[in-house]
Amino acid sequence: MTDLWIDNAPGERRAALVVDGEILEIHIQRDMQLILGQAGLGRIERKSPSGSYVITEDGTEILIRGTIDKPDGAQIRYEIIRESISEPGRVKPAEARVTALCEEAVDTESLWNARLGALNAKSPISVPFGDAFDIAVAGSSKIGDATVYFQRTKAGVVFDVDGIGDASAINSIAAQEIARLLRLYQIGGMVIIDFVAVDSKNKRQEIADIFDVASQNDGRAFERSAVNGFGMMQVVRGRPRPSVLDIMFGTRISSLSSETQALWLYRNAVASTGFGPRIVTTNSDVANILRSPKWNALHTQCERLIGASMTIIVGENITGYGHVHVAQS
Template identity: 55%
Template sequence: MWRDEAPGERRAALVEGGHLLEIHIQRDVQWVLGECGNGRIDRKTPSGAYIIADSGSELLLRSKISDPEGSRVAFEVMREAISEPGRTKPPEIMLRNNLPDPLPQKDALWNNRLSLPGHKSLAASIASGFDVALAGQSIVGDVTVSFQRTKAGLVFDVDGIGNAFAINSVAATEIARLLRLFQIGAMVMVDFVSMEAKTQRTQIAEIFDAASTLDQRPFERTAINGYGMMQVVRARPRPSILDHLFGTRIAALSDETQAYWLLRAVAQSSGFGPRTVTARPVVAHLLQSGQWAQWRAEAIRLSGADMVVVADEKTSGYGQVHVAQS
């Protein structure tokens, strides 16, 4: 089992036969699927209410409630917060009359998630998967599968050299693989190379179905129309890997991701001197915030050295960690 737990962020990867099949991430700063808590009704809507948890975070209830605003409620998280280009959807909850005792903790929820059927062999690094995510495309021979997040969902575009059916056959299998790899949910739109023959379009859809059988998450899809378009829909109880990496941006690492990666670098660094973390001002502010104090302290504990955060607008990449000589 390959599990990489760093301050505030847990990672796991499912690998079989040397092939990376799934990536899983849990970020403990946010509410996790199945987590329970208490809060108060902040404001009611025609179809539900917004709840302010005791921690101060906002959650969404999508069912009518008779209790007045200001009432105390107990809840369970049914869908985690989802970041999309330009916006972040708050976690969705259901109300509970009684909370479990003891309350489910993030450690236990993470372990339960990885013990689901099909998670028998977790191993290896996820760096190659991140490279594909950051590039926004996967190349298989002469076939290129490009993808981009939108508010409406994830969009795939297929391109290649040669016969349209051959190109689409490769792309259908690769798209099914990427959906599983990045744990993509909600709406997915695929723009295959157009094919006039309906029988060929049906065959490509069947190839996609066959390649999706190992992904245990159920889905629905449309037929491929004459323009090459197909839609796929899955449940979306958690953020995808792309949502985690990019947040409200389209193809650039979010401030949160940069902060997590810098804390990971501090925790995994070696040497005896203080760690100087250089980051863009907004990332530096996040690292120094009260909300991140627990993870900052954990990074210091794991590295065995103090940590200093420096804001630098000109810093490159997602920042850097320097170990002083002492």
């Protein structure tokens, strides 16, 4: 049985493809980001060997590769063909193509619904699934005697396999788990896997075959290398959107970005119960985001959903990303 779980909150939509109670894929769309397929107007700011950098109407910089036969400052219409992707230490701008000025724009709600429709699941139901992010936050997954560690780098996502006992058995478990995690968190781009080294070429081929079988139902195309004598295998997967890890951590390696912390606090505020005003206590970086003019509409949306006012304060010795308190009304 294939289900579609939805868990939306101000500024962030979540969906999970679920089969027989197991989450296979997580999809996230943040409404303040440019979405794959979204169109709009912009002006050419500057040209470079990489292409033309265009400033959208909301001030976002995007890249259009190739030559545009228009001068700097000219207005163009664009369509996003690859979303902005945050990597440790840097943000790769969204990429777009030039479209005709008369083409009709598609709103982000329709784009999200089309993305969910492509999953071929039953009608969505509202189910919170925040615990599905625990492995991503921990950066590791333990299955039996095998442990898989993973981390984002500028070059890609690196997986390291460890365990006690027979190397082939550990690698077999890990190959299946890594294939599961790649699909679960929608990881694209370069993936480097460091299996436990084995001498036998046949055993190394078995590892690759197990990975291939475990990846069969993943709709994202990939190419991989063989497993070499040191246990290394490279996998390259399509990357039209940021992965769940990219979205969660932003330009940090493995800690939640300030934007993620801010959105998760809004999510917690909306989920909180009671009739009194909400007091959101967090660190100064997150508080500055929540108080910024760009977030005014989300703040108003939260208060409307809560049915009460919401105040942002900076707390000392904050643990985690903060907390939401329901004051006595």
